[in-house]
Amino acid sequence: MKDSTENQAETEPKNRDPQSLIYIFGPCSAESEDQVLMTANEVVKKYPNAIFRSGIWKPRTRPNNFEGIGEKGLPWLQKVKKETGLRVATEVANTHHVELCLKAGIDVLWLGARTTVNPFYVQEIAEALKGVDISVYVKNPISPDLNLWIGAIERIEQAGITNVVAIHRGFQNYDSKPFRNLPQWEIPIELMAKRPDIPIICDISHICGNPKLFAGIAQKALDLNMAGLHVEVHPNPESALSDAKQQITPNELFELIEQLKFRKDNIDDPGYQAILELLRREIDDVDAGIVKLLFNRMEIIKKIGALKKENQITILQVNRWKEVVDHYITEGKAMGLSESFIKEILNSIHDESMLNQHDILNN
Ligand code: PEP
Numbered sequence: 422m423k424d425s426t427e428n429q430a431e432t433e434p435k436n437r438d439p440q441s442l443i444y445i446f447g448p449c450s451a452e453s454e455d456q457v458l459m460t461a462n463e464v465v466k467k468y469p470n471a472i473f474r475s476g477i478w479k480p481r482t483r484p485n486n487f488e489g490i491g492e493k494g495l496p497w498l499q500k501v502k503k504e505t506g507l508r509v510a511t512e513v514a515n516t517h518h519v520e521l522c523l524k525a526g527i528d529v530l531w532l533g534a535r536t537t538v539n540p541f542y543v544q545e546i547a548e549a550l551k552g553v554d555i556s557v558y559v560k561n562p563i564s565p566d567l568n569l570w571i572g573a574i575e576r577i578e579q580a581g582i583t584n585v586v587a588i589h590r591g592f593q594n595y596d597s598k599p600f601r602n603l604p605q606w607e608i609p610i611e612l613m614a615k616r617p618d619i620p621i622i623c624d625i626s627h628i629c630g631n632p633k634l635f636a637g638i639a640q641k642a643l644d645l646n647m648a649g650l651h652v653e654v655h656p657n658p659e660s661a662l663s664d665a666k667q668q669i670t671p672n673e674l675f676e677l678i679e680q681l682k683f684r685k686d687n688i689d690d691p692g693y694q695a696i697l698e699l700l701r702r703e704i705d706d707v708d709a710g711i712v713k714l715l716f717n718r719m720e721i722i723k724k725i726g727a728l729k730k731e732n733q734i735t736i737l738q739v740n741r742w743k744e745v746v747d748h749y750i751t752e753g754k755a756m757g758l759s760e761s762f763i764k765e766i767l768n769s770i771h772d773e774s775m776l777n778q779h780d781i782l783n784n
């Protein structure tokens with residue numbers, strides 16, 4: 422008979438198996454046959470289920486940079502597939518790319534951030550994919566616009582593609598420091614809520630732009646229960662012809678993945694469930710209180726709006742607003758809340774209040 426600890430080990434859900442995630446690893450650009458084969462032969466040693474990526478056509482912000490090796494790189498990917506058994510992936514940005522990739526037997530196509538942003542391009546690609554059985558990964562658009570992302574996914578789905586995966590690669594903002602592209606986690610989280618059937622993987626290379634930030638962002642993605650990771654891997658990152666600063670060697674990749682914690686997303690333990698339920702009820706009460714307070718605040722705002730209208734006073738008295746923000750930032754900080762958090766919340770409340778008063782003054 423088994424002893425009780427053995428039984429327990431059997432019933433308790435285990436942490437996520439690192440091998441069960443969707444991994445896309447490989448160089449930003451295919452540069453030479455040796456470079457792709459060398460990388461793939463390393464990746465396959467630890468991650469035989471990974472998808473091997475390599476950009477063949479590269480969308481570069483400025484001209485006169487390396488714009489990808491072009492179709493001459495496709496046989497290199499075929500060779501990777503044959504020699505290693507890894508599935509291979511590349512970016513397509515027009516119907517010509519799609520046709521060449523389908524002919525070459527590429528397993529996964531991805532739409533880049535500069536393509537997702539344009540429904541015309543996405544639609545053209547979708548038309549070219551009608552009736553084809555292939556996986557399509559859709560990167561988020563460069564701008565923080567969830568609907569563009571969902572729209573691109575829908576266009577691909579409407580072409581009959583059933584395996585669609587979203588890639589979160591961050592969003593370009595005026596100031597994205599310390600990242601290359603701001604993660605804005607609320608956007609992929611909303612996508613998860615709206616489309617729980619679409620797996621989302623996190624492209625840590627394009628978010629971070631710098632390997633020093635990889636571990637933190639990869640861990641955050643796993644803790645949000647994302648379905649996998651996308652990492653640019655190059656045998657010699659410093660000499661890479663594109664995105665040199667955000668690629669790591671295969672060994673660095675292995676070390677990175679090994680240091681991550683693959684936590685389970687739930688357990689059956691009744692004690693844990695009961696405490697969680699209790700705490701969630703407390704949160705619900707707090708949230709209900711916040712909404713009620715916002716309502717109360719807006720009612721006062723309306724009264725102030727009416728008073729200002731009567732006396733022909735402008736909506737904004739900037740000194741008063743600055744005092745409010747400074748005061749609550751100080752108070753919040755004393756309680757351990759971050760300045761940026763308080764600022765964001767107050768600004769959002771203030772914007773809504775201004776809108777309300779604007780309506781009152783002009784109606
Ligand atoms: C890439 O994956 O190399 C790439 C160009 O990414 P993105 O479209 O996210 O900028």
Ligand code: MN
Pocket residue numbers: 449450653663664
């Ligand atoms: Mn890249």
